[in-house]
Amino acid sequence: MLLLALALVPLSGCATRGDGPDWSGPDPLERANRGVFAFNEWLDRWLLEPASTAWDFVLPDVAQTSLDDFFGHLNMPIVLANDVLQGKPIAAFEDLARITHNTVFGFGGFYDIATDLGIPENDEDFGQTLGYYGVPPGPYLMVPILGPYSLRDGIGEIIDTTATGYLYSPIWQSAATLNFSTGELWGVSIGQKGLELLNLRTIFDEELEESRKDAFDYYIFVRNAYLQSRAAKVADQSDAPVVDEDDLYFFEDDFEEGEEEEDYDDF
């Protein structure tokens, strides 16, 4: 039954010129994804949003930013590793400098002094590394609780997260020295990730609410923004969208003569 439903969903990769969604990537599982998305929205409304409100009440904004900086700091070895995997020596040096400065002068990562010092922050992960070497994003997946992924970037995230949890996280390491069992260690890892996401969600609570309210089709809004953002990151190109320019900006060449002179906003 599910397969039948999937077969009926048109592949969005073959839209005609000017049709719109085709640059945002294939979404052959749209129907199932929308179901998961609805669940995630429900979960957010009834669990995560109230939790965020509580967290915001408990923790001052400065502390939220500091905590976010710290989680970013914990992730930096992953960024560094992916700089190296993509053969980007300058980025690697920058990120190495960032790690050492924030560790030594940034209170172990709770204050992002590297940014104050003008050290650029690079954003790399294993999904981007795969993309860098030509792996396409593959189908778009809406994952329960975790949100949007492409197949490629989901696999990348699993690899990154596993590597972080096992090898680098001071939280994990200190838990390990307390003779926690493997199951408990995973609990610590999940708790750490949960805290990171809750904190992040709290910081952007207002924006989340607004984008949800403003959207005409929130599922599409998230999908388009996610896939375009990921494509831009793989290409290290943040000043122009990774799209078919002719389609996005010049499709009106198909219009009849003289129409480009028209104006409809003189009021």
Added chain:
Amino acid sequence: MISEHAIRGMPRRVFASGLTALVAVAFAFGPAVVVADDDAALVAAPRQIIDDAASQIVAVLARTEEPAEQRVSEIEEIAHEIFDFTTMSKLVLARNWRTLDKPKRAEFVREFKTHLSRTYGTRLDRFDDVDVEVYGSQVEVRNDVTVKTRIVGGQFDGAEISYRLRNRKDAWKIIDVVIEGVSLVSNYRTQFASVLNGGTIDDLITKLKDKNFVVDQPEPAKADG
């Protein structure tokens, strides 16, 4: 719930986006990028437009003692001068534009313009102490020009916002805003395509009107428009 990628990577840019808020703070620290001579002449005008609009808007933002509503409507006026809403409407509707007669087109452009203004024009507080640096510009295919800016300070520190401008009828106007690689036009186009897939243009215009009405609600004194 939405993943870390989603929050950290994308909607924050999109949220931060928008008409007023972003134009709002586009602040020039002078031309910083050396371009080829041919291109220099072409990008000069559009770059100047972003610079000028930005400093005007920053001046308005700085008058924090005045009521927000008044400042919003002043910023809207500036934005209305530098955005090409007709072209943006064409781009977001894509092939659907062709199926509309002139009155319907005018109606759509009016509502879409109001939507962009109302949606993004009312969020000044987050941009109180923010500067924007214009760090580059480049000529695109068929002589569109991209002017690149970066937010300095505040919640969206470091976010990159580019404006794509097009010369039509001897005037350079913005046709797209790109936040960290995510195009505003494409984001609306995909959403509108989805609405139009299951409905008519009238349904879409009704949705726009509903949203405009709701966004209008918190403002007792309706801004001129």
